[in-house]
Amino acid sequence: MPSIVKPVVTHPGLDRNALGLTIRDYEGGMSTLCAGCGHDSVTAAITHALWESDTPPHMIAKLSGIGCSAKTAAYFARGAHGFNGCHGRMPPIATGASAANRDLLCIGISGDGDSLSIGLGHLAHLVRRNVRMVYVIENNGVYGLTKGQFSASADVGSTTKRGEANHLQPIDPIFLGLSVGATFLARGFSGDKRQLVPIFRAAMAHRGLSVIDVISPCVTFNDHEGSTKSYLFTRQHDVQMTVTDFVPPAEEISATIPTEGVVSIPMHDGATLRFRSVPDGYDPTDRLAVMEHLMSARGRGEIVTGLLYIDEQSSDLHELGNTTEAPLTQVPYEKLCPGSAALAGVGFR
Amino acid sequence: MAEERFQVTRSKVNDFALKLANVNGTGSSSANNLLMRAIFRMGVPVSGKNLFPSNIQGLPTWYEIRVNKYGHVSRAREYDLMVAMNGQTYARDVAEVTSGGFTMYDSSWPLDRDLIREDVTYLGVPLAEMCNDEFKGPRERILMKNIACAGALVAMLGIDMEVIAQLLTEQFAGKEKLRESNQRALRLGHDYATSHFDYPLPCRIESMDATRGSILIDGNTAAALGCVYAGATVAAWYPITPSTSLMDAFAKYCAKFRRDPETGRNNYLVLQAEDELAAIGMVLGASWAGARAFTSTSGPGISLMQELLGMGYYAEIPAVIFDVQRVGPSTGMPTRVQQADILTCAYASHGDTKHVLLFPAHPAECFEMAPHAFDLAERFQTPVFVLSDLDIGMNDWVSPALEWDDSYVPDRGRVLDAGELRELEVFHRYEPADAESVAARTLPGVSELGAYFTRGSGHTIEGAYTEYPEEYQAVLDRLSRKHTAVAEHIPAPIVDDRAQAPLGIVTLGSCELAVLEAIELLGKREIAADYMRVRGFPFGAAVRAFLDAHDTIIVVEQNRDGQLRTLLTLETPVSKEKLRSVLAYGGYPLSAEDVVDGVTKIVEA
Numbered sequence: 001m002p003s004i005v006k007p008v009v010t011h012p013g014l015d016r017n018a019l020g021l022t023i024r025d026y027e028g029g030m031s032t033l034c035a036g037c038g039h040d041s042v043t044a045a046i047t048h049a050l051w052e053s054d055t056p057p058h059m060i061a062k063l064s065g066i067g068c069s070a071k072t073a074a075y076f077a078r079g080a081h082g083f084n085g086c087h088g089r090m091p092p093i094a095t096g097a098s099a100a101n102r103d104l105l106c107i108g109i110s111g112d113g114d115s116l117s118i119g120l121g122h123l124a125h126l127v128r129r130n131v132r133m134v135y136v137i138e139n140n141g142v143y144g145l146t147k148g149q150f151s152a153s154a155d156v157g158s159t160t161k162r163g164e165a166n167h168l169q170p171i172d173p174i175f176l177g178l179s180v181g182a183t184f185l186a187r188g189f190s191g192d193k194r195q196l197v198p199i200f201r202a203a204m205a206h207r208g209l210s211v212i213d214v215i216s217p218c219v220t221f222n223d224h225e226g227s228t229k230s231y232l233f234t235r236q237h238d239v240q241m242t243v244t245d246f247v248p249p250a251e252e253i254s255a256t257i258p259t260e261g262v263v264s265i266p267m268h269d270g271a272t273l274r275f276r277s278v279p280d281g282y283d284p285t286d287r288l289a290v291m292e293h294l295m296s297a298r299g300r301g302e303i304v305t306g307l308l309y310i311d312e313q314s315s316d317l318h319e320l321g322n323t324t325e326a327p328l329t330q331v332p333y334e335k336l337c338p339g340s341a342a343l344a345g346v347g348f349r
Numbered sequence: 350m351a352e353e354r355f356q357v358t359r360s361k362v363n364d365f366a367l368k369l370a371n372v373n374g375t376g377s378s379s380a381n382n383l384l385m386r387a388i389f390r391m392g393v394p395v396s397g398k399n400l401f402p403s404n405i406q407g408l409p410t411w412y413e414i415r416v417n418k419y420g421h422v423s424r425a426r427e428y429d430l431m432v433a434m435n436g437q438t439y440a441r442d443v444a445e446v447t448s449g450g451f452t453m454y455d456s457s458w459p460l461d462r463d464l465i466r467e468d469v470t471y472l473g474v475p476l477a478e479m480c481n482d483e484f485k486g487p488r489e490r491i492l493m494k495n496i497a498c499a500g501a502l503v504a505m506l507g508i509d510m511e512v513i514a515q516l517l518t519e520q521f522a523g524k525e526k527l528r529e530s531n532q533r534a535l536r537l538g539h540d541y542a543t544s545h546f547d548y549p550l551p552c553r554i555e556s557m558d559a560t561r562g563s564i565l566i567d568g569n570t571a572a573a574l575g576c577v578y579a580g581a582t583v584a585a586w587y588p589i590t591p592s593t594s595l596m597d598a599f600a601k602y603c604a605k606f607r608r609d610p611e612t613g614r615n616n617y618l619v620l621q622a623e624d625e626l627a628a629i630g631m632v633l634g635a636s637w638a639g640a641r642a643f644t645s646t647s648g649p650g651i652s653l654m655q656e657l658l659g660m661g662y663y664a665e666i667p668a669v670i671f672d673v674q675r676v677g678p679s680t681g682m683p684t685r686v687q688q689a690d691i692l693t694c695a696y697a698s699h700g701d702t703k704h705v706l707l708f709p710a711h712p713a714e715c716f717e718m719a720p721h722a723f724d725l726a727e728r729f730q731t732p733v734f735v736l737s738d739l740d741i742g743m744n745d746w747v748s749p750a751l752e753w754d755d756s757y758v759p760d761r762g763r764v765l766d767a768g769e770l771r772e773l774e775v776f777h778r779y780e781p782a783d784a785e786s787v788a789a790r791t792l793p794g795v796s797e798l799g800a801y802f803t804r805g806s807g808h809t810i811e812g813a814y815t816e817y818p819e820e821y822q823a824v825l826d827r828l829s830r831k832h833t834a835v836a837e838h839i840p841a842p843i844v845d846d847r848a849q850a851p852l853g854i855v856t857l858g859s860c861e862l863a864v865l866e867a868i869e870l871l872g873k874r875e876i877a878a879d880y881m882r883v884r885g886f887p888f889g890a891a892v893r894a895f896l897d898a899h900d901t902i903i904v905v906e907q908n909r910d911g912q913l914r915t916l917l918t919l920e921t922p923v924s925k926e927k928l929r930s931v932l933a934y935g936g937y938p939l940s941a942e943d944v945v946d947g948v949t950k951i952v953e954a
């Protein structure tokens with residue numbers, strides 16, 4: 001099966017971003033996923049957020065592992081380099097790319113099998129390192145590409161198409177993230193682009209790693225009655241814990257009318273994150289409080305969505321490593337080689 | 350009685366071996382180093398091999414010193430002098446002394462009568478007793494016992510006390526109290542020996558001038574420096590013996606040479622990964638983004654890296670991997686040496702993969718091969734392995750001082766910049782290929798015109814996904830041609846065919862010294878042999894020519910299955926029947942005697 005190149009047709013009436021680019025310029029190859037697959041909607045939201053963010057496409061690096069979800073890295077930002085790695089191994093590859101060139105906007109696309117089963121260890125350590133990148137989990141509770149086996153995010157009691165129930169406890173990336181020091185945690189639903197776009201915008205501006213768990217139903221293997229990752233079940237149980245606006249640096253914050261109970265969080269690059277609605281006593285910067293809210297929501301059987309936790313204070317990988325401001329790839333060789341004279345002090349003489 | 354024996358022993362001035370048996374974790378290494386360095390300073394060729402356990406405290410550890418005025422300093426199998434300080438291994442240690450040799454022991458306790466050999470002279474020094482009287486505190490007493498023992502050895506081996514005093518001054522600069530106590534302990538041992546024994550022994554040191562211009566250095570330090578000089582900026586690793594000191598040294602030298610004097614910021618990043626899968630992933634990610642990146646590991650790490658190594662090969666991403674080999678399979682013997690990762694590295698990962706290997710033989714080559722490895726990795730856009738080993742990596746070797754050519758320009762391979770991309774009608778990742786079957790790559794962050802999707806799944810020459818046989822094979826076949834093209838860029842083998850003998854001995858890596866010495870010894874037995882040390886894979890014309898030119902070829906290597914021999918039969922036209930093996934794989938560095946015995950058996954069969 002050859003890959004399918006999408007014809008680029010730019011409508012003259014399309015809006016242009018600050019770079020003069022239209023949304024078409026942030027699209028990629030034609031999707032080869034099943035019609036109705038949640039992953040395609042996530043792609044659309046990422047595409048939109050990238051266009052809004054005015055990022056030059058060549059400064060984007062798209063990285064993924066293996067799975068239906070991993071394929072979607074090919075379906076946006078055709079002007080960006082992509083790296084479709086090995087199953088579960090995207091986090092270290094992204095860490096290396098980001099280590100080498102800190103100016104890249106790294107976008108990691110993963111699945112629940114990729115991130116929570118085979119690659120769980122890497123994800124936890126990516127979080128600990130606070131690599132500055134956007135990490136998206138397209139979470140459908142199954143291994144789509146290998147035809148519907150349960151993944152580590154399947155809920156207890158959720159059933160396969162044939163009616164077999166899962167008995168193992170799920171791994172929730174949000175709880176995992178909270179326990180290993182994540183600095184940006186959000187959950188979305190592929191069916192709600194309006195909620196996803198500002199979350200992705202904030203994630204792209206975040207100082208460090210942002211993990212976005214997107215419930216993204218697999219129409220072919222996990223959208224039936226009995227599944228807790230179906231469109232219907234997700235719609236019925238989705239509770240938006242927070243509603244956020246992303247206000248870019250250029251825009252005047254005062255222009256937006258302040259509301260009762262709004263929490264505004266300044267981001268390191270000058271943008272502002274505005275929590276338009278949060279439950280009483282919910283502080284998205286208080287790890288413990290967030291953990292408690294999420295625990296009790298879980299007890300109520302809710303699928304909590306929204307930007308759930310943020311920490312703009314912690315240092316990222318490069319700050320911790322005290323690396324030079326320019327990308328390491330741009331440091332001239334003359335600065336890297338100590339030269340023959342420095343060998344005089346080497347070894348025991 | 351001692352007097353008598355001294356006369357029957359032939360003079361072994363600058364030609365002997367001694368072994369120090371100790372318990373690990375008792376601080377014997379600083380005394381060992383002191384002796385090794387003193388001999389080196391006296392200008393005499395020497396080697397020091399640390400046979401240590403995979404343990405932190407309480408298990409047997411040995412240090413072997415071989416002194417040889419001709420430079421034959423591969424491992425000795427028998428010792429003229431045994432310093433038997435470990436009761437656990439006493440019987441085994443005494444058995445390794447040559448007839449007519451000596452055993453030094455701590456006479457604070459009586460010697461077990463059963464272990465006394467008639468043909469060995471015993472030199473009892475009451476080390477514990479003397480140190481208990483002289484020093485306070487259990488830790489200091491134990492440490493100083495080792496130094497006092499070194500003092501006795503200094504006397505018995507005729508080592509220059511002034512050289513020793515100078516070494517202590519250097520070692521303890523600014524720590525006067527420590528220097529003083531060490532000096533005092535040395536004196537204790539020294540004076541006891543000179544007042545109780547006939548000294549020096551027939552095996553002793555006399556000053557020479559054979560180490561001028563040389564340094565003592567271990568291969569891991571040299572390799573790390575090579576990476577600094579090569580311009581590596583990203584390093585990722587997971588700790589494992591015997592490769593850990595390579596990354597430690599890299600971090601140390603980077604802290605020294607790579608901190609921008611103006612900003613105080615680092616022109617490097619060392620990532621301690623969560624495992625070796627991550628380490629190689631980070632290296633691939635960084636290389637893909639345009640940095641020179643490497644990892645250092647040992648056998649178990651190589652096993653874990655397999656899947657991504659295949660991706661590096663197939664998607665054509667540079668990577669440099671230092672494999673400091675230890676004994677396998679499995680965890681094996683982590684602190685012992687083998688050359689048993691040759692095949693697993695040559696064909697690492699599933700599917701048709703073939704990699705590029707370099708085989709350094711000593712620290713200076715570790716240094717030189719590091720930039721070469723990066724050049725090859727980037728020129729051919731593929732993983733390159735540097736197969737060092739524990740003996741090279743962790744032991745100090747007398748090495749020519751490291752040299753650097755300041756005119757070196759890194760070979761970054763074919764990488765298109767934004768301007769070059771604009772000149773092109775269209776960019777395709779895997780075409781057009783040059784004469785060496787390499788296609789130009791592009792880096793992220795440069796230009797939209799160079800964007801492509803790197804994938805380990807089936808791809809066309811354009812880089813697009815495919816499942817069509819002809820499209821897939823076009824790429825796979827080019828990879829095979831590319832691998833072949835690397836051969837002429839591999840360092841040429843070291844050949845000595847002056848004997849013009851029908852017998853050729855082929856070896857690699859740290860076997861070198863033992864094999865060269867063995868060829869001399871074999872010559873004395875009227876067995877003439879030519880010599881070739883291969884320095885990398887794929888094999889070039891010079892390797893094939895040597896194999897062609899000899900009727901019988903004996904491959905000497907340190908593994909059970911003759912892995913280099915297998916690789917030669919698979920990857921050159923040489924007929925299998927011509928190749929024989931001499932193998933040593935017990936975990937100790939190779940000795941010339943191992944080679945002489947093995948070759949003699951084959952030749953006389």
Ligand SMILES: Cc1ncc(C[n+]2csc(CCOP(=O)(O)OP(=O)(O)O)c2C)c(N)n1
Binds near residue numbers: 069144
């Ligand atoms: C090492 C390895 N083991 C197994 C596979 C087979 N495999 C491919 S995709 C996949 C699961 C993908 O599941 P997920 O990450 O949830 O992605 P989805 O397809 O559901 O989007 C598996 C097991 C593989 N590619 N590599």
Ligand code: SF4
Binds near residue numbers: 036039140144145220
């Ligand atoms: S199998 Fe499921 S996850 Fe994969 S493309 Fe189809 S719907 Fe999407």
Ligand SMILES: [Mg+2]
Binds near residue numbers: 067112113138
């Ligand atoms: Mg899935």
